[in-house]
Amino acid sequence: MTPHLTHEQLCDHLLNSTPQAAHESGRLELLREHLRDCSICAADFASLNESLTVFRSTATAWSTREWNRAKANAVSQRLAPARPRSFMPAALWTAAAALVVSATLPFALHRTPPATPKTPVAVVHTATPTNQSDEALLEEVNETLSSSIPSPMEPLDDPTAGRPNQSNNQRKN
């Protein structure tokens, strides 16, 4: 045997598996004897064994905590007041529908003008005479306002108006 235990020998003792045969049983007994006599190997073994024990403890504590938490969640879900199950899906569907409509509406509106291309042309055709008549009317009103004599009194302004031959006849006489 080497002065100290090899890694495999230390592991064999650590695993402490049930010896499968008599020679294994004798070998494990030799390892125990060495550990009793060698303080370095004993310290090495104790340190590793303690670490593995603590490792197992943390794993157990952690899994117990997670297990209990899952159980508590399950119980709280069971005890929670019944909520309409269809609420969330309905709300989600409504939101999705609103999103689709808002996304497609601009495209639909954008496509509308090509569908009615003649309407502006018709407006242009009818708008031109309307504008002309409007302008003529406004010009007439403007002239009427700007004239010093109102149109009903115009005959009085020129007494000869409407009788052009009368003056000539007077001159002849």
Added chain:
Amino acid sequence: MSTDAIASNLISDMQPPLAEQATPFDDLDTVVATHQQRIFRFLLASLREPDVAHTLTQETFLRAWTTRNAFRGECSIATWLTRIALNLLRDHTRTQRFRFWRRVSTSAVDATEIAAFLPHPDSSLDSRLIASEQMALIWQTVTKLSERQRSVFLLRFVDEMELPEIASATGLPLSTVKSHLYRALAAIRTRHNATRETL
């Protein structure tokens, strides 16, 4: 074929199947109550994701129930369940989806968080911190082991299964199980000694 032969065949087809053989899994409540925490502990330590561990634990018992007729009693129920859990674990961890989420996911519990479960009833704050740091390093080392080494290591040192049981559950020869344990322990010893020297 004679008419009598055809008639006898038809009658045998119409007869109800023989009663299924009783298995230990018929009393599923007892089986679940006895083994589910141990299976969950192993899956949680392997995956470090509580939700997935819960799902796979349930899946383990569901599969045990559906395949209960294949249980011949050649191994213990614990070994049989462990074998199912190992298969599910392997199937789950080998999917591309799992590998992708393992890379990007934050749901896996960090080794430092696991080390926080270290039992330290009467120790001082300094010694607790040192012990926590050592434990985090061991968990990190276990994470870096190969899939098979990690499974064997956890079955031995978390579930405290005997080596022949592990060999039966994993389908590996006993010598291979020992080799995996030697390598896993070598990695842990190296890391453990390095941290002791640093601290």
